[in-house]
Amino acid sequence: MKSFARSYGPLVAIAVLAVLLLVVAPAVLSPFRLNNLGKYCCWAIAAVGIGLAWGRGGMLVMGQGVFFGIGGYAMAMHLKLEAAGPEGIPDFMLLYGDGTMPGWWEPFRSGAFTLFAIVALPAIAAAILGYAVFKRRVKGAYFAILTQALAVVFATLLIATIQETGGFNGLNQFTFFFGYNLYDPVNKKMVYSIAAGLLVACLVVVWQLYRSRFGELLVATRDAEERVRFLGHDPANVKLAAFVIAAVMASIGGAMFAPIAGIISPSDVDATASIFLIAGVALGGRALLLGPALGAIAVGYGRSTLSESFPDQWTYFLGALFIAVILLFPAGLASLFGKAWSRLPRRKAAPA
Amino acid sequence: MFSPRTRHVIGTVVALTATISLSACGNKDGEGSAAESCVDTSGDTIKLGFLNSTSGAMAISEQTVRDSLTLAAEEINADGGILGKEIEFVEEDGASDPAIFAEKIDKLLTSDCVAAVFGGWTSASRKAMLPVVEANNGLLFYPVQYEGLEASENIYYTGATTNQQIIPAMDFLASEGVETLFLAGSDYVFPRTANKIIKQYAADLGIEIVGEEYVPLDDDDWTTQVAKIVEADPDFVFNTINGSSNVGFIKAYYEQGLSPETSPIISVSIAEEEAPAMGKDVTGQYAAWNYFQSVESPANEVFINAFKERFGSDRPTSDPMEAAYTSLYLYKNLVEAADSFAVDDINESADGVSFDAPEGTVTIDGENHHIAKTGLIGRINSDNQFDIVWSSEEPIEPDPFLEGYDWWDPSAE
Numbered sequence: 001m002k003s004f005a006r007s008y009g010p011l012v013a014i015a016v017l018a019v020l021l022l023v024v025a026p027a028v029l030s031p032f033r034l035n036n037l038g039k040y041c042c043w044a045i046a047a048v049g050i051g052l053a054w055g056r057g058g059m060l061v062m063g064q065g066v067f068f069g070i071g072g073y074a075m076a077m078h079l080k081l082e083a084a085g086p087e088g089i090p091d092f093m094l095l096y097g098d099g100t101m102p103g104w105w106e107p108f109r110s111g112a113f114t115l116f117a118i119v120a121l122p123a124i125a126a127a128i129l130g131y132a133v134f135k136r137r138v139k140g141a142y143f144a145i146l147t148q149a150l151a152v153v154f155a156t157l158l159i160a161t162i163q164e165t166g167g168f169n170g171l172n173q174f175t176f177f178f179g180y181n182l183y184d185p186v187n188k189k190m191v192y193s194i195a196a197g198l199l200v201a202c203l204v205v206v207w208q209l210y211r212s213r214f215g216e217l218l219v220a221t222r223d224a225e226e227r228v229r230f231l232g233h234d235p236a237n238v239k240l241a242a243f244v245i246a247a248v249m250a251s252i253g254g255a256m257f258a259p260i261a262g263i264i265s266p267s268d269v270d271a272t273a274s275i276f277l278i279a280g281v282a283l284g285g286r287a288l289l290l291g292p293a294l295g296a297i298a299v300g301y302g303r304s305t306l307s308e309s310f311p312d313q314w315t316y317f318l319g320a321l322f323i324a325v326i327l328l329f330p331a332g333l334a335s336l337f338g339k340a341w342s343r344l345p346r347r348k349a350a351p352a
Numbered sequence: 353m354f355s356p357r358t359r360h361v362i363g364t365v366v367a368l369t370a371t372i373s374l375s376a377c378g379n380k381d382g383e384g385s386a387a388e389s390c391v392d393t394s395g396d397t398i399k400l401g402f403l404n405s406t407s408g409a410m411a412i413s414e415q416t417v418r419d420s421l422t423l424a425a426e427e428i429n430a431d432g433g434i435l436g437k438e439i440e441f442v443e444e445d446g447a448s449d450p451a452i453f454a455e456k457i458d459k460l461l462t463s464d465c466v467a468a469v470f471g472g473w474t475s476a477s478r479k480a481m482l483p484v485v486e487a488n489n490g491l492l493f494y495p496v497q498y499e500g501l502e503a504s505e506n507i508y509y510t511g512a513t514t515n516q517q518i519i520p521a522m523d524f525l526a527s528e529g530v531e532t533l534f535l536a537g538s539d540y541v542f543p544r545t546a547n548k549i550i551k552q553y554a555a556d557l558g559i560e561i562v563g564e565e566y567v568p569l570d571d572d573d574w575t576t577q578v579a580k581i582v583e584a585d586p587d588f589v590f591n592t593i594n595g596s597s598n599v600g601f602i603k604a605y606y607e608q609g610l611s612p613e614t615s616p617i618i619s620v621s622i623a624e625e626e627a628p629a630m631g632k633d634v635t636g637q638y639a640a641w642n643y644f645q646s647v648e649s650p651a652n653e654v655f656i657n658a659f660k661e662r663f664g665s666d667r668p669t670s671d672p673m674e675a676a677y678t679s680l681y682l683y684k685n686l687v688e689a690a691d692s693f694a695v696d697d698i699n700e701s702a703d704g705v706s707f708d709a710p711e712g713t714v715t716i717d718g719e720n721h722h723i724a725k726t727g728l729i730g731r732i733n734s735d736n737q738f739d740i741v742w743s744s745e746e747p748i749e750p751d752p753f754l755e756g757y758d759w760w761d762p763s764a765e
Contacts, residue, residue, distance in 0.1 A: 032462045036455065095501050096541060099763045159568055160539055168540035168569065169476040170450060173483045183487045263480045265450045304455070307407075311445040315407045 007211075010289045014203045017290065021196040031185050035260060038192040040300030041199045042257035047281050047296035048202045049249030054278075055286030056215065057242040058222030059139070063147035064250045064277050066154045067122040069269030071251030073158075073165065074121060076258040077105060078114035079174035090166075091173070097163035105164075111178050118255045119248055126247035127240065134236035134243075139225075148271055155270035170265020177259045195256040199293060202249050207289055209245070218242055250277075283325050285332020294334055389489065390465040393693050398437040400425070400683075401444065401460035403471035403481075408448025409570065409595065413672070414473050416625055417495055418443070420673040421470050423662050424680035434684045435691070442466055450480035457481045461490040467693045468493060468683055470676065474594075475499060475541050482507065491695050493683060495676035497620065497642070499545035500752040501762075503720040505699060508686075510679040510714075511672065512642050513722050513752040518546050520727025521618055521640035522553050524742045525588055532562045534586035534615070536577060536593060536601065539566040543592035546620070549754070550590060556759040562586050567593070572600030578608050581615065591619040598622060602630045612636030618729070624668035627736040637732050641671040642725040643711035644738040652710035668736075669710075678709040682716065682723070712747065722750030 025037055046068050053059045080090045086109075089101040107113045129150075133143060158165050165171070180187040209215050221228045221235045228235050258264045267273065276299065284295020302321065306314035329335055391399070402421050404414035425439045433439060442464045444456040453472065460466045461484070468491035472478045478494050485492045485506045492507045500513040525533065533554060537543025547564060554561055562584040565577040578601070581589060589610075593601050598621070605617070618638040624645050627634055645656060645668055655677060656669055682705065689705050690697040703718025714723045724747035730738025754760040 030463060032458055035458070039455070094762070096544060156568060162539075162541060162544055167544075168474075169479045172450075172454070172480055261451045262454050262483055263451050265476060265480070267449045268451050307445045307447065307452075307456075308459070311443045312406050314445065 010207050011204075013290055014200060014207065017203070017293075018196075018200040021200065022193060025196070026189055026193065031188060034192050035188060036300070036304055037297075038195045038260040039257060040297040041192075041195040042253040042260060043277060043280060043300055044293040044296040045195070045199050045202050045253035045256070046250040046277050047284070047292035048199070048206055049246030049253075050277060050281045051286055051288075051292030052206055052209065052218075052249075053242050053246035054281065055288070055292065056210065056218050056222065057239055059239060059243060060144040060278075061147050061243070061246060062144045062278060063149070063151035063154075063271070063274050064246070065151045065269040065271065065274035066147075067126065067247040067250035068254035068257070068273070068277070069154060069158070069264070070122045070125065070254065071118045072254030072258045072264040072269065073171065074108065074114055074117045074251075075255040076171035076174070076264045077108040078111060079177065079259060080171050081105070081109045082111075082178075083173060083175040090171075092166050092169070092171075093163060096167075102164050118251050122247040122251035123244050126244045130240040130243040131236075134239045137236075148274065151269070151271040151274045155266040158266045158269070166265075168266060170263055170268070171258070172263035172265075174259060174262060182259060182262070191256070191259050195260060198252055198256060202252070203289065203293060205245075210289065214238070214241065279322060283322065283333060285329075285334035288332060288334045290337075291332045291334035295332060298333070389694070390462065391467045391693060392465060393437070393467075396437060397440040398434055398693060399440050399442060399464060399466040400680075401442050401457070401464060401466035401469040401471075403444045403446055403453065403456050403460060403469050405446040405448040405473065405477075406443075407445055410446075410448040410473050413595070413625070414446070414448075414471070416670065416673050417471065417473065417676040419663050419667075420659065420669070420677040421680055423659055424677045426662070427658065428680065428684055434687050435693075446471065446477055448474075450474075450476040453477040454480040454484050457490075457492070458484050458488075461485065461488045467491070470495070470679055470683075472496070473672070478502075478507070489695055491683075491698070493676075493679035495679050496672050497675075499542045500754065501545065503722070503752055505721070506695065507721060508679065508682065508702075508716070509722045509750075509752075510675045510682060512725055512727075513750050514546065514549050515751045515754060515757070516642060516725045516727055516748045517620055517640050518549055519553060519757075520742075520744050520748065521590070521620065521729065522550060522557060522559075523727075523744075524638075524640070524729045525559065525590075525618065526557045527742070528588075530559055530587040532560050532584070532586040532588075534562055534581050534584055534589045535564040536574075536581070536589055536591050537564075537566050538569045538592065538594045538597055540569055540594075542594065546592045547590075549760070552759055552761065552764065553757075567597060567601075569595060569597060572597055574601040574604040575608075577601075578604040578610070581605070582608050582610060586615050589615055589617045591617050592621070593619075594621050598626065599629070599631055602632050602634060606632045623670035623672070624737065625670045625673075627732055633734075634732050634736075635734050638741075639730050639732070639738060641728055641730065641738075643671045643674040643709075644728060644730045644740060645669045646730070646737050646740060647711055647728070649710060649712060651708050655710040671711075674710050678707060678711070678714060681707045681709070682714070686716070714747070717750050720750055720752055722752055724749050 046064055050061055050064055053061045084090055093101055159168050174182055177191055217238050221238045225235045280296035280299040281292040285291025306317050404418040405411050406415055425441050429438050446453040457469055460469050470493045472494050473496050475498055482504055494507055495510050497512040497517050535547045551561055563580055620640050622639050659669055685705050685707055686698050687693055690701045702716050706713055706715040712726050716723050726747050727744035728740055729742035731741045733739050
């Protein structure tokens, strides 16, 4: 029993979350609330990756909006072309451009290519960036500022390219999701379930990673990078792997966000959006398995409900909430569950 | 073949996939069950939604719209409501974020079951709300001048489209004998589209465009762009900058020695609310709108007095505020003309519904859901009010796609 709790306690927690998200939520929530929960799940998917890179790997990734955006825009481009029909081109290109479509849009007509791109594009981008950065041993605040600057550049680039990406307006007005009509409530529920399922899948992947040799090495790199180097490992490779996985997860989150929210625009992927993701992770507990996901869902839920109840003052409440949590529970809200559960002998979460 | 642990992982993944696919059965054939309206018209009240940004970058502008919507609702309620039903308004914050606008209008239409939504400011927010309001067959009243090229069965546009603001501004410039024009704008859809129209009309009018510069929406540094204006020395500067970026532009403009005597500015987003906030004395500069606080009409006098009494005597009234105020009254008249709150009934009898608005009488075009408005050019005086120096004489019929202008070629450039 003891060893079971140690090894599979987290898996039980993931299973409970899976039941809540995939069985209970669709049964009790209204279609509108369920759709919102879907959005939170997309942020949570990105947050799980941040938990890996930041919580376990010590890399404060302040620009995950970039990868969220790569996935989101890749999916949105496909949905836009699907809505335009075969041979058709997106409406905004007719309105704001000269009525021709840039060549690099063309491959996104294919659903298979789009799915491939959602994983491959962020992986390649993160690999190139990560290789350049980690091999040069850029870390700490410099790394954080670099990633944050990337988010700013990315959003500015999107806004400046109205004819290619829709600019400030972003991409919206999708009608089909791989052949399924997005306005049909049954299909909305399906898209939600895919997002929730992907979140659970990402949690399982991360749980496996944390148990693996790689997970141990990542924590070791975070806590004593030089010692890891002396032991004959290259910390750059370890960090690179975590960074790439986090980027892919953010991209998957963004890809599901587009059909669920019905829109992706620069304000969903810019520096502020990136900080919102970080805030969720910090709130939930960055080094804990479920902390980032629960934190992201909590922040999303807080944004929606606080702004509904207090349309004028909600931003103050949210700010106060952050300050309170960081002061009172520096390891995140999920650490409370950990404390309550601490009578069960289990592997101690890595200290912050 | 596999270690126990690997097998366990595979088992988990299979179980997960099964769960997902079980719950994720979609409906590929159906047309999508048409959204049934959940609006409750049986009681003594009718629910309406007010969706404006009360947080974020746009809050400063959109709060003024919220205030005038509130005023209109209170006035209508004091006067017996709409079809005898009192307005109960549900307020939501769009948070200056298009995705939040999409979320909130969905909530208003499907959870709160409001009969109509009033709000939105940026084109991005309207574009984000459009598919949601169409999918739910709801109603949205959008109160801000915009770039046109749009008409939805489910949206009523009570601000100006381009042929009611941009084109009159060009007509005014032509009547002033302007020969050279410089275009300065924020880098997003409205300025880009407006400038596309301006360039084509300028070619038709024989006005030369001597420069075109854009700066991102949230950027305040106009130094190098203004230097280009100084160099080009245009007769007029056409300003399509939006929001606080105007402050940086005006600062650079005066600091580099430009003035209304040399190269005056004509703006399409500086109104009574913004003029005193520019940080410089902008007396003598121009703006194109369809309403100024200085418009002389009995309805405007009533509007200004009621607004000052409700929100304070220091508060000015501006074009978007007036358009929002008008939108609620137009909704009332639409419902009463249709004798129904149902969207299809309202659209059926919309053509020709009018309201004696503060800006003058406005009439709905049932075809494109825009309203006929008078084009006005104002010149800022030392009280930060506008002296009306030019008017289109009578209301201009809305033409969002510029079909009536033969110089217009949407695919050119």
